[in-house]
Amino acid sequence: MMVRETSLPGVKLVEPMIFEDDRGFFMESYNRDVCRHHGIQVDFVQDNHSLSVKEGTIRGLHFQIGPKAQAKLVRVTTGSIFDVVVDVRQGSPTFGQWEGFTLSSTNKRQLFVPKGFAHGFCTLEPHTEVQYKVDEYYSPEHDRGIIWNDPTLAIHWPYEAPILSDKDRTHPLFRSVDVNFLYEEGDN
Numbered sequence: 001m002m003v004r005e006t007s008l009p010g011v012k013l014v015e016p017m018i019f020e021d022d023r024g025f026f027m028e029s030y031n032r033d034v035c036r037h038h039g040i041q042v043d044f045v046q047d048n049h050s051l052s053v054k055e056g057t058i059r060g061l062h063f064q065i066g067p068k069a070q071a072k073l074v075r076v077t078t079g080s081i082f083d084v085v086v087d088v089r090q091g092s093p094t095f096g097q098w099e100g101f102t103l104s105s106t107n108k109r110q111l112f113v114p115k116g117f118a119h120g121f122c123t124l125e126p127h128t129e130v131q132y133k134v135d136e137y138y139s140p141e142h143d144r145g146i147i148w149n150d151p152t153l154a155i156h157w158p159y160e161a162p163i164l165s166d167k168d169r170t171h172p173l174f175r176s177v178d179v180n181f182l183y184e185e186g187d188n
Ligand SMILES: Cc1cn([C@H]2C[C@H](O)[C@@H](COP(=O)(O)OP(=O)(O)O[C@H]3O[C@H](C)C(=O)[C@H](O)[C@H]3O)O2)c(=O)[nH]c1=O
Pocket: 048, 050, 059, 060, 062, 063, 119, 120, 121, 137, 138, 165, 167
């Protein structure tokens, strides 16, 4: 497995080792010790799996606050996504900065998203399946977000008129990132 840092300290791009033969391939999709060796020092407690039927679907930008803040290890098992993280850690030198990554079932790349980052993705193909580990359980009361087209962030999404859930379109807690300091260090 190779792990490289990104423009946002703590966010890591993971390239697993792929063993290919005439049957297909084998990979360790998660190895706790190897992750720890590369600085991914979290104990995951929940696996999530979503299917988005149409390309141009955006899920996010979401994160949980306080003691339920989540770190995530994201991968794509069918299709492909433009995966986006936003630093929402109050006082962070990169607060409000975002970066996007293409994850796909072909490149098998994974993205480690630490606590304190909003996360969202846009599907680039129909029938895209995303699977990700989180290190805190789901807590709707702690769910927060930033609207996908927040002008402060000006994220370069690949689609201008995406498919969204009602929550992602209208949620009252989804405001511009500069309105709310949404995560404070030590909240976890
Ligand atoms: C996240 C979650 C949701 N749910 C239930 C709640 C809803 O009834 C249903 C759909 O939830 P939601 O519309 O929030 O799903 P997504 O829009 O894919 O949300 C995710 O989108 C972005 C990409 C993320 O990084 C988050 O992990 C997560 O917020 O599943 C659960 O039961 N457990 C969970 O952990």
